[in-house]
Amino acid sequence: MRNLTIGRAAREAGVGVETIRFYERQGLIAQPAKGSGYRTYSPEVVARIRFIRQAQRIGFSLKEAQELLALRADPEADCADVRAQARHKIAEVDERISELLRVRAALEAVVASCPGHGGLSGCTILEALDQAPPEAAACRCDEPMKRKSP
Template structure:
């Protein structure tokens, strides 16, 4: 495989041209030197772009991806370091899943209490959102309103 233009490199790596430019600005890849009037991207650079994209797909941030790239380039690095980073990412994902499950439960509670009809003045979902100081997931949707007949 020979060097490619940015458009060819982007297509081969499965990203857009602007993604490559973004990676250059962020310091994830070096901007190639102009050769014959335009920049060319080596097969190794295209492989690096694919690596970055795949790391993003599985949830690594750009900073974390930079750390993985540094480990990858360090001949003294150990696979255990990469594994530790991946395990840390799994813990973060588990935390996000827990939070999303809490959000889902809160939404299910307010939706279940909603009669699904009537004017907005009787909307228990909007009322629950207005009563937010009690914290997420706490809804008094089934309680009678003060001063307003149901």
């Protein structure tokens, strides 16, 4: 397969043209040389884009996908390094699942207390949202999560 225009490369990789441009700006793929006035992409770049997209599909961030690509390119890297990255991602997913289960339980509790009819002045769900539980003061839900080292 010879080099492809950006549109053709996007179709081959299963992404939009803007995704390719974004990946270039983020340094995930190299900006190609212009051939015949058009930017052309090699089959290797298309494969790299597919790799990034697949990593995203299974939960890796773009930064993590870039780290995996760097490991893949490092002749000194070991499969254990990649496995450690994946195990770290599993731990993050487990943490998110736990948090979502806590959220679900809280929602189920307020829904169970709701009579499901009547005026809004007696809506127990709205009343519950007006009440700030004591632990809410310590909640850091809006703060970015700190990454744990693998």
